[in-house]
Amino acid sequence: MNRLESLRQLPAVDELLRCELFAALRHQNAHTMLVDWIQHSIEQVRGELSAGREMNVEQLPARIYQLVLQQQLVDQHRRIQPVINATGIILHTNLGRSPLALAALERMQLATAYTNLEMELDSGKRSARAARVTDLLARLTGTEDALVVNNCAGAMMLALQATSFGREAIISRGQLVEIGGGFRLPEVFQAAGAILREIGTTNRTYLSDYQTAMCESTGAILRVHRSNFFQSGFVTEPSVKELAGLKRPDHIPLIDDAGSGNMVDLSPFGLKEARVVESVAAGSDLCLFSGDKLFGGPQAGIVVGKKRWVDRLRKSPMLRGLRADKVTLSALEATVEIHLSGKAFEQLPVLQMVSKRSDSIQANCVAVRERLSPSVRERVRIIACQSPIGGGTLPGQTLPSFALAVQSPHLENLARSLRMGVRPIQSRLCEDRLLLDLRTVDEKELNSLASRLDEALSADAKGTP
Numbered sequence: 025m026n027r028l029e030s031l032r033q034l035p036a037v038d039e040l041l042r043c044e045l046f047a048a049l050r051h052q053n054a055h056t057m058l059v060d061w062i063q064h065s066i067e068q069v070r071g072e073l074s075a076g077r078e079m080n081v082e083q084l085p086a087r088i089y090q091l092v093l094q095q096q097l098v099d100q101h102r103r104i105q106p107v108i109n110a111t112g113i114i115l116h117t118n119l120g121r122s123p124l125a126l127a128a129l130e131r132m133q134l135a136t137a138y139t140n141l142e143m144e145l146d147s148g149k150r151s152a153r154a155a156r157v158t159d160l161l162a163r164l165t166g167t168e169d170a171l172v173v174n175n176c177a178g179a180m181m182l183a184l185q186a187t188s189f190g191r192e193a194i195i196s197r198g199q200l201v202e203i204g205g206g207f208r209l210p211e212v213f214q215a216a217g218a219i220l221r222e223i224g225t226t227n228r229t230y231l232s233d234y235q236t237a238m239c240e241s242t243g244a245i246l247r248v249h250r251s252n253f254f255q256s257g258f259v260t261e262p263s264v265k266e267l268a269g270l271k272r273p274d275h276i277p278l279i280d281d282a283g284s285g286n287m288v289d290l291s292p293f294g295l296k297e298a299r300v301v302e303s304v305a306a307g308s309d310l311c312l313f314s315g316d317k318l319f320g321g322p323q324a325g326i327v328v329g330k331k332r333w334v335d336r337l338r339k340s341p342m343l344r345g346l347r348a349d350k351v352t353l354s355a356l357e358a359t360v361e362i363h364l365s366g367k368a369f370e371q372l373p374v375l376q377m378v379s380k381r382s383d384s385i386q387a388n389c390v391a392v393r394e395r396l397s398p399s400v401r402e403r404v405r406i407i408a409c410q411s412p413i414g415g416g417t418l419p420g421q422t423l424p425s426f427a428l429a430v431q432s433p434h435l436e437n438l439a440r441s442l443r444m445g446v447r448p449i450q451s452r453l454c455e456d457r458l459l460l461d462l463r464t465v466d467e468k469e470l471n472s473l474a475s476r477l478d479e480a481l482s483a484d485a486k487g488t489p
């Protein structure tokens with residue numbers, strides 16, 4: 025009876041908005057969003073009543089309020105905010121890839137005011153955009169010139185368009201990749217107006233294939249680093265050096281998409297990844313890479329190489345649609361300075377995490393476990409594991425690490441409750457366990473991690489997700 029009465033007397037949005045119960049929500053949220061949430065909640069309560077749930081008229085505002093709070097919570101968690109990365113994956117694309125160095129952060133802040141972005145303070149004249157950043161990039165990579173765009177995909181698009189519009193760009197079938205997020209090379213060629221000239225086979229392409237394919241209408245030779253998969257077995261392809269040594273007319277540049285932007289020797293950590301300087305030294309005319317992978321900076325597409333070819337890209341009208349903004353360029357400038365100063369392993373978070381010793385990660389696991397309340401602690405084990413590098417780099421290569429491991433019949437719920445909180449935590453599910461791999465967790469985050477884990481596991485034990 026109550027239920028039918030309640031259905032007839034569901035409050036109106038305006039009525040609820042005026043009600044004292046909603047005063048704080050009115051203050052905290054944009055009117056238009058709050059109205060949507062209330063409408064949605066009223067409909068949900070209508071559904072509940074229709075489905076037989078007993079509620080009397082007086083209980084309706086409180087129930088609607090509760091549902092609105094849930095929507096507000098979900099909305100707050102959609103804001104871009106810091107997330108504790110306990111996946112162990114250093115370059116996690118969903119978590120925004122490379123975290124930035126402190127110096128980069130400071131410079132970004134300065135760049136939010138008016139800046140000398142396109143002005144030389146010395147002469148008072150107009151200058152090229154972020155001229156110092158490109159000078160530093162050229163210096164760092166030992167090239168004549170550099171250019172910065174929005175991301176590496178943009179750099180590739182620009183390079184193809186500027187060198188091969190209406191012409192053939194030659195690429196090996198073994199490198200015709202999808203990079204991720206639906207970024208497929210044949211489609212990029214098409215969008216850039218370049219004609220795809222595939223050569224060789226999936227597993228074997230020879231230098232002679234390139235030689236044979238070159239003709240009057242060739243715009244460029246493109247080499248793409250296999251970033252997110254590897255080939256083994258009966259495979260071969262020419263190196264950058266061999267490609268550079270190919271006899272070719274002056275108008276055909278060799279473009280090397282190096283991907284990860286690695287500047288350092290990673291072999292002491294058992295990792296194998298070519299460095300940008302190697303591509304340059306091997307003789308590529310243009311080398312492209314991302315700013316936010318192993319380079320450890322902000323999202324950017326960096327082009328370095330011979331002046332003549334960088335200039336060609338600079339003159340393309342497409343550049344205007346791809347250029348990076350002042351905040352990004354400032355962060356990048358600080359990042360390049362760190363590389364130049366030889367302090368990359370000390371100051372760039374990405375490389376700090378790569379070089380973190382597994383025994384110190386184990387010690388951090390022990391410290392976190394110690395901070396848990398006794399009943400929770402006994403459910404948490406410390407296990408050895410492997411951290412992938414991620415972000416579509418170094419496929420199949422991992423670093424030895426340690427993780428806190430939890431078993432629970434409600435793993436998905438547990439993972440969600442770690443994500444939904446004042447300090448969201450992203451964990452890694454591995455078979456029947458939830459792992460918190462501490463390679464990617466900063467020392468400063470350990471306290472928050474421990475208290476959030478304690479809270480989530482206590483709730484999990486009570487069966488309240």
Ligand SMILES: *Cc1c(COP(=O)(O)O)cnc(C)c1O
Pocket residue numbers: 175176177178203248249250251252281282283284313314315324325415416
């Ligand atoms: C990651 C990657 C890209 C795409 O770079 P974004 O900066 O994400 O656009 C292109 N090419 C290679 C080889 C890559 O590894």
